[in-house]
Amino acid sequence: MAVAQPDVSVIIGAHEAMPYLIECLSSVEAQTIDPERIEVIAVDDGSTDGAGEYLEEFAERAPMHVLVIRQENSGGPSGPRNVGLGKASGRYVFFLDADDRLGPEALERTDVFSSNIKFTLSAQKRFRGELLERYGMRFDESLFSGEDALFTMEAYLWADGVSIVADHTCYHLVGRDDGKHVTKSGGYTLRFDSARALMNLTAEHVPAGGRRDQLMMRPFPVTLLPQFGPTYLTDSEEVRRHKFELAAPLMDAHWAEGVARRLKVHERLRLHLVAEQRPDLLLDVVEFVKAKKQAAALLEKKGRRVYLAYPHFRDRAAGIPDAVYLAGSHEARAFPGYREGGVDTFVRRAVSTARRTRS
CATH class of the missing domain: 3.90.550.10 (Spore Coat Polysaccharide Biosynthesis Protein SpsA; Chain A)
Incomplete structure (x- = not known):
């Protein structure tokens, strides 16, 4: 039988x-x-x-x-x-x-x-x-x-x-x-291997655009970003340099406006600095985030734009575009006086400017 x-x-x-x-x-x-x-x-x-x-x-x-x-x-x-x-x-x-x-x-x-x-x-x-x-x-x-x-x-x-x-x-x-x-085991290089594999798989299966950006929201904030979180503060200078080296090809290949505008400001800011290869500025941001400080909010354009003043905001020497600090609607709604509209185009300009600078 x-x-x-x-x-x-x-x-x-x-x-x-x-x-x-x-x-x-x-x-x-x-x-x-x-x-x-x-x-x-x-x-x-x-x-x-x-x-x-x-x-x-x-x-x-x-x-x-x-x-x-x-x-x-x-x-x-x-x-x-x-x-x-x-x-x-x-x-x-x-x-x-x-x-x-x-x-x-x-x-x-x-x-x-x-x-x-x-x-x-x-x-x-x-x-x-x-x-x-x-x-x-x-x-x-x-x-x-x-x-x-x-x-x-x-x-x-x-x-x-x-x-x-x-x-x-x-x-x-x-x-x-x-x-x-x-x-819980394994070193930081394994996390970059994982992020790379997941990003490449997504790019292979899904054409560039909104659907791909949605899926990239998994490897960017969940797998890659933690490498530039609180543990970064205890890393040696050698490890910090190595992390930036490992991240560079991933940012060049997959960092996009559609991903950036879906992130919280402090997440976008940290990844922007990684994409721009600015470890000198990143340290201040990570320390600010670890301390769980509340960034001051600045409303402009009759409430249609809310900027969160994390470190280096409008610091001429740092040269970080305002759009990197612009809160998306999911964050901006928490602030009295916010009015919907005007976010996406502004964030898109910041990512486009960053790409031209790196090329």
Whole structure:
């Protein structure tokens, strides 16, 4: 008798994941979906803490089919995910980190809700297996940070639609006590690798314009900007120079008016200084932001323009265009006397001027 195709393949990559793996597998067992509709593919990525042995014990007693693969350590999460993906036969695929756990109905609910999905790019989602196979999707094993964001964004771009569960907790992200959580490890260069990969993927799939700018709102403020946040103040001069060197090609290729005008003033100002290669001015801005000071507001043009006077505002020696300090409507509405209108064109001029200066 032919074995029915499972609805969901749950892929778990485990490396030194004990004791978190115990609750992770318990959450798989507790799923409300029929166990016969699930297959679990667990890849022990060279663990020395007993994770591999525990996976084999789980496979013997679990109510669903469990395949355990044991291999030498691959050095990152992409390798075991790709190995598991190569063995998956389910109509959908769900990537579950061994130190996290599922909500009880995570594999069963599929209601559609509108969402700003570009800000949720972890791989812990249910993917249609046919989609992954059609486009030959695999995790980029050269990335040790942000590999899941790249994979998930590509799936979004290929998919005809995405379903979001907004009324139920599906996944529990667990903070490890041992400090080995993958998102907390790795140096700053890995973050630039991640930003570069995500920006290039977006540019490859989406023509220049508003839709691309919307997607670029993920790598610019979320991945790149933190490298020029509070940690920048404690960086050595060598690291600061290196960060500017790594950022330069990304800013030249992908920094655009449509991205700039969607940012808050302090975000736009910092990235403007990075694009202009002005580390001498950036330090003052980062210190101001870290101190959580409120920039003074200046209303002009009968309230249609609100400038936020962060450091170097209208400093002739600094030469930063006024438009960089111009609050978008989302920020300007907080100030009494603001009137809608007159923002976008002004910000566009600032970015255009910056591009001409660099070329």
